[in-house]
Amino acid sequence: MFDQLFENAVDVHGNPLCLAVQNGRFVEIAAHCESSLAAEVIDLKGHLVLPGLVDGHIHLDKSFVGDRWRSHVPATTLRERLAAEKQALANARPMAERADALIAQAVSFGTMAMRCHVDVDATTGLSHLHAVMTAREKWRDVVDIELVAFPQGGVVSCMGTAAILDAAMEAGASVIGGIDPTTFDGDADTQLDIVFGIAEHRGVKIDIHLHEPAEQGIEQLLRIAERTRALGMQGRVAVSHAYALGEVPTDVVERTAHVLSTAGVSIMTNAPGDRPFPPVLRLRAAGVRVFAGNDNIRDAWWPYGNGDMLQRAMMIGYRSGFYTDEELRVALDMATHAGAAVIGKTDYGLTVGCEANFLVVNAPNGAAAVAGASTERTIVRRGEFWSP
Amino acid sequence: MFDQLFENAVDVHGNPLCLAVQNGRFVEIAAHCESSLAAEVIDLKGHLVLPGLVDGHIHLDKSFVGDRWRSHVPATTLRERLAAEKQALANARPMAERADALIAQAVSFGTMAMRCHVDVDATTGLSHLHAVMTAREKWRDVVDIELVAFPQGGVVSCMGTAAILDAAMEAGASVIGGIDPTTFDGDADTQLDIVFGIAEHRGVKIDIHLHEPAEQGIEQLLRIAERTRALGMQGRVAVSHAYALGEVPTDVVERTAHVLSTAGVSIMTNAPGDRPFPPVLRLRAAGVRVFAGNDNIRDAWWPYGNGDMLQRAMMIGYRSGFYTDEELRVALDMATHAGAAVIGKTDYGLTVGCEANFLVVNAPNGAAAVAGASTERTIVRRGEFWSP
Numbered sequence: 001m002f003d004q005l006f007e008n009a010v011d012v013h014g015n016p017l018c019l020a021v022q023n024g025r026f027v028e029i030a031a032h033c034e035s036s037l038a039a040e041v042i043d044l045k046g047h048l049v050l051p052g053l054v055d056g057h058i059h060l061d062k063s064f065v066g067d068r069w070r071s072h073v074p075a076t077t078l079r080e081r082l083a084a085e086k087q088a089l090a091n092a093r094p095m096a097e098r099a100d101a102l103i104a105q106a107v108s109f110g111t112m113a114m115r116c117h118v119d120v121d122a123t124t125g126l127s128h129l130h131a132v133m134t135a136r137e138k139w140r141d142v143v144d145i146e147l148v149a150f151p152q153g154g155v156v157s158c159m160g161t162a163a164i165l166d167a168a169m170e171a172g173a174s175v176i177g178g179i180d181p182t183t184f185d186g187d188a189d190t191q192l193d194i195v196f197g198i199a200e201h202r203g204v205k206i207d208i209h210l211h212e213p214a215e216q217g218i219e220q221l222l223r224i225a226e227r228t229r230a231l232g233m234q235g236r237v238a239v240s241h242a243y244a245l246g247e248v249p250t251d252v253v254e255r256t257a258h259v260l261s262t263a264g265v266s267i268m269t270n271a272p273g274d275r276p277f278p279p280v281l282r283l284r285a286a287g288v289r290v291f292a293g294n295d296n297i298r299d300a301w302w303p304y305g306n307g308d309m310l311q312r313a314m315m316i317g318y319r320s321g322f323y324t325d326e327e328l329r330v331a332l333d334m335a336t337h338a339g340a341a342v343i344g345k346t347d348y349g350l351t352v353g354c355e356a357n358f359l360v361v362n363a364p365n366g367a368a369a370v371a372g373a374s375t376e377r378t379i380v381r382r383g384e385f386w387s388p
Numbered sequence: 389m390f391d392q393l394f395e396n397a398v399d400v401h402g403n404p405l406c407l408a409v410q411n412g413r414f415v416e417i418a419a420h421c422e423s424s425l426a427a428e429v430i431d432l433k434g435h436l437v438l439p440g441l442v443d444g445h446i447h448l449d450k451s452f453v454g455d456r457w458r459s460h461v462p463a464t465t466l467r468e469r470l471a472a473e474k475q476a477l478a479n480a481r482p483m484a485e486r487a488d489a490l491i492a493q494a495v496s497f498g499t500m501a502m503r504c505h506v507d508v509d510a511t512t513g514l515s516h517l518h519a520v521m522t523a524r525e526k527w528r529d530v531v532d533i534e535l536v537a538f539p540q541g542g543v544v545s546c547m548g549t550a551a552i553l554d555a556a557m558e559a560g561a562s563v564i565g566g567i568d569p570t571t572f573d574g575d576a577d578t579q580l581d582i583v584f585g586i587a588e589h590r591g592v593k594i595d596i597h598l599h600e601p602a603e604q605g606i607e608q609l610l611r612i613a614e615r616t617r618a619l620g621m622q623g624r625v626a627v628s629h630a631y632a633l634g635e636v637p638t639d640v641v642e643r644t645a646h647v648l649s650t651a652g653v654s655i656m657t658n659a660p661g662d663r664p665f666p667p668v669l670r671l672r673a674a675g676v677r678v679f680a681g682n683d684n685i686r687d688a689w690w691p692y693g694n695g696d697m698l699q700r701a702m703m704i705g706y707r708s709g710f711y712t713d714e715e716l717r718v719a720l721d722m723a724t725h726a727g728a729a730v731i732g733k734t735d736y737g738l739t740v741g742c743e744a745n746f747l748v749v750n751a752p753n754g755a756a757a758v759a760g761a762s763t764e765r766t767i768v769r770r771g772e773f774w775s776p
Contacts, residue, residue: 014457069402069752072711273706302711303759304702311761314692318661318703323460323690364457371691373699375763 002027004356004383005038009049011350012329012366017049021356024382029352048361048369050332051349052112053309054339057207057240057268057293058102060116060135060145061128064298065307066101067093072303078184082153085300095131102297103139106307108388110359110379112143113345115207115293117150117177117240120168122160133172142381142388146343148207150177155194156185162194169202178208181220188223196227199236205344207238207268217244218256225263234264238342240293242267245283246276253279257286266342269334270295270312271319273304280320280330291342292316292334309335310361314373328367356383390415392744392771393426397437399738400717400754405437409744412770417740436749436757438720439737440500441697442727445595445628445656445681446490448504448523448533449516452686453695454489455481460691466572470541473688483519490685491527494695496776498747498767500531501733503595503681505538505565505628508556510548521560530769530776534731536595538565543582544573550582557590566596569608576611584615587624593732595626595656605632606644613651622652626730628681630655633671634664641667645674654730657722658683658700659707661692668708668718679730680704680722697723698749702761716755744771 004021011017020028020038035041062085064070070088075081092098106114116136119128129147136145149168151161155178165176178195181188199206206228212220221239228237245253245267260267266289269277283290294312297305316322317331340348347354362376363369379386392409399405408416408426423429450473452458458476463469480486494502504524507516517535524533537556539549543566553564566583569576587594594616600608609627616625633641633655648655654677657665671678682700685693704710705719728736735742750764751757767774 069756071713071755074712274709298759303716303755304706306760315706318692321662324462325459328691367459367691368457371686372694 002038003040005033005035005041006044006049006380007033007035007041008046009044009360010046010365011049012332014365019049019350019356019358021383024356026350026352026354026356029350044360046364048363048365049350050110050359050361050366050369051336052357052359053110053335054291054343054345055106055111055114055293055307055309056291056339056342057270057295058106058114058116058307059118059296059299060099060102060132061095061118062089062296062299062301063098063102064092065105066098070300073300081301088300095128096134099132099135100138102307103135103143103145104388107139107143109308109310110377111307111309112357113145113340113343113348114143115146115148115175115339115343117148117207117209118173119152120149120161120164120173121151121153121158122164123153125164126168126171129168129171129173144343144345146175147173148175148177149173150209151179154179154185155191156187162198165194166198166202169198169204173204175205175207176202178206180210180212181223182216183212188220192223192227196231199233200231205236205238206233207240210239210242210244212244214244214247215252217242218248218252221245221256221265222259225259225265228263228265237264238266238268238291240268242269242278243276245278250282253282254286257283257288261287266291268293269316271316273319277319280316280334281327284330289338289341290334291338292331293339308373310369311373313370317370325365325367328370332366332370357381390426391428393421393423393429394432394437394768395421395423395429396434397432397748398434398753399437400720402753407437407738407744407746409771412744414738414740414742414744417738432748434752436751436753437738438498438747438749438754438757439724440745440747441498441723442679442731442733443494443499443502443681443695443697444679444727444730445658445683446494446502446504446695447506447684447687448487448490448520449483449506450477450684450687450689451486451490452480453493454486458688461688469689476688483516484522487520487523488526490695491523491531491533492776495527495531497696497698498765499695499697500745501533501728501731501736502531503534503536503563503727503731505536505595505597506561507540508537508549508552508561509539509541509546510552513552514556514559517556517559517561532731532733534563535561536563536565537561538597539567542567542573543579544575550586553582554586554590557586557592561592563593563595564590566594568598568600569611570604571600576608580611580615584619587621588619593624593626594621595628598627598630598632600632602632602635603640605630606636606640609633609644609653610647613647613653616651616653625652626654626656626679628656630657630666631664633666638670641670642674645671645676649675654679656681657704659704661707665707668704668722669715672718677726677729678722679726680719681727696761698757699761701758705758713753713755716758719758720754745769
């Protein structure tokens with residue numbers, strides 16, 4: 001006897017799907033089930049069932065969601081942008097409250113795991129980390145949030161940041177970040193020595209923001225891949241953005257993709273609107289794990305975003321020219337399984353034995369859900385309908 | 389005494405707004421009103437009021453909205469795509485029903501006017517036009533639909549199309565279309581002679597699909613502008629897509645923009661995901677009217693789109709790098725007033741004397757509504773809350 005039987009659903013391919021749940025976990029997943037075996041039978045009316053969404057790159061400390069509208073202030077340099085951001089954040093609602101509001105919004109769309117980059121530097125210290133951890137604690141039963149200590153102001157160029165990054169690992173972060181080793185810090189090897197050094201010492205993962213252009217960016221990717229292999233960190237290092245992969249000739253992409261794949265370095269993209277970004281299919285064909293994140297959401301950097309990873313999957317498909325069902329499912333994978341693998345989320349997916357957490361989307365299959373960024377959806381947690 | 393008083397709203401700038409309605413029309417629009425003067429007072433709770441959305445380019449005859457999901461079928465040539473489309477449409481639900489379903493969906497998002505391109509050629513004859521007109525008639529009180537007779541299969545290269553285009557004007561279309569005079573028809577002057585000839589003879593407007601690349605596309609724009617001026621058709625000619633404007637150097641854009649502006653030729657864009665498109669701000673700075681449309685929505689051409697012009701405005705801003713409030717309001721204008729002007733929709737906007745038709749959006753201002761593509765909205769028609 002099952003506790004719940006969710007019948008008359010479809011899977012990503014649009015094939016019939018039935019999910020049986022006992023004690024909050026999947027005990028049977030098949031095209032059809034025997035309804036008489038369940039205490040409660042729920043008709044999903046032909047709707048699509050998806051695993052929880054995974055946001056592989058979010059900045060919970062920066063967003064003004066939950067705060068008043070703040071008009072974008074143009075900046076001519078990165079340093080100017082950083083200064084404007086610090087000022088805007090100082091005048092905003094308390095960080096833990098804003099983080100809480102954004103988590104609530106993301107969770108309402110069906111996000112069940114996130115990798116969150118949190119600013120850590122010598123002037124903010126661990127204050128952002130602590131604020132985000134407060135919000136994280138409140139949502140601990142609902143969403144897994146992996147924290148990246150992110151040196152937004154640089155590692156080498158911002159004195160004292162290395163020590164704070166290390167302290168962040170002690171305090172609760174489990175991934176160490178980095179940023180543009182050459183263009184920002186002017187000293188690639190020193191930044192990477194520090195980042196990989198802490199990672200090795202602490203046994204934590206790495207996720208580096210890389211906006212450096214074309215060949216210069218490719219050089220950084222090769223440096224990162226080389227260090228990853230040298231330290232045996234395959235599968236534990238990611239590079240976010242990596243715009244360079246969208247700016248170099250195909251043969252360079254192919255060569256770099258092979259190196260990244262061999263080194264087990266993953267690539268995160270949000271498919272930015274007005275600049276080149278990594279060619280998703282080419283990287284995946286070479287065996288590189290490519291995952292998705294929303295990145296900035298209504299913050300000092302830009303006004304876009306709402307926290308919905310299904311809409312993000314649509315944007316990635318739209319920007320990548322994904323038209324076929326198979327391509328659209330790639331975008332969906334980036335916002336679900338690929339991100340879950342990077343974060344190391346266990347007990348995840350539509351698999352017997354896993355917690356019965358899933359989304360029910362009004363769409364005939366996964367491709368249609370991505371293309372239409374279907375907003376009509378409900379969330380099931382441990383076999384029960386749930387809302388935040 | 390007013391019939392309705394909508395108070396505690398905000399305008400696109402986030403400033404206080406109150407709208408008084410009598411007999412279904414705006415009789416007062418101000419920051420604040422005297423509530424005691426109204427039979428019914430509606431508190432809009434600080435939400436944004438926008439005029440109805442305008443879809444400046446839609447293909448109601450092509451969409452599979454309201455039909456089963458149809459996986460995208462890759463095609464290597466345009467002719468192959470057209471053949472695949474004809475076959476898919478032949479197997480789909482009746483066209484009038486699909487058009488009806490898409491209108492219902494668009495209207496639910498707040499669209500109150502559309503310019504709809506309808507395939508017209510020697511083999512389909514006026515069958516698409518009649519089907520869309522059937523659907524249009526059903527929604528006549530809710531949405532103004534302007535029909536373009538669109539020679540999807542070419543004018544010169546598809547024998548007999550010229551006569552059918554002319555017949556379409558007789559049958560109910562009020563705009564004549566065209567498509568890629570050189571790359572598709574191989575004879576720019578002959579196509580344009582036919583299109584402008586019918587427009588002159590019938591006194592109708594023109595809207596030409598132009599996908600031709602770079603300098604070649606610019607040449608067509610100049611040809612179209614020249615003919616527009618020669619016939620005194622300023623303000624009555626539009627070019628849809630005009631990708632070329634996104635593919636040529638800035639000085640060529642500037643020169644072309646000046647010519648388009650002088651000739652009164654408007655440009656429509658949907659901000660495609662993976663190819664260059666017209667630089668909106670540069671064109672507008674030169675005085676060119678640039679308006680927005682959804683273009684294809686879940687059809688044989690591509691799987692994206694849902695009919696929401698506010699989401700389209702977001703995509704246009706996202707693709708154009710619009711970050712400031714002023715830029716975001718440009719995207720909003722493209723999906724409202726600019727499109728209304730092209731279509732020639734009268735009795736439109738938040739203006740005393742106009743029908744009291746508007747959207748109430750849960751957003752603090754127009755910029756925020758665009759950036760977040762706010763889905764939480766209600767529709768008011770003639771002073772009454774309305775749903776399809």
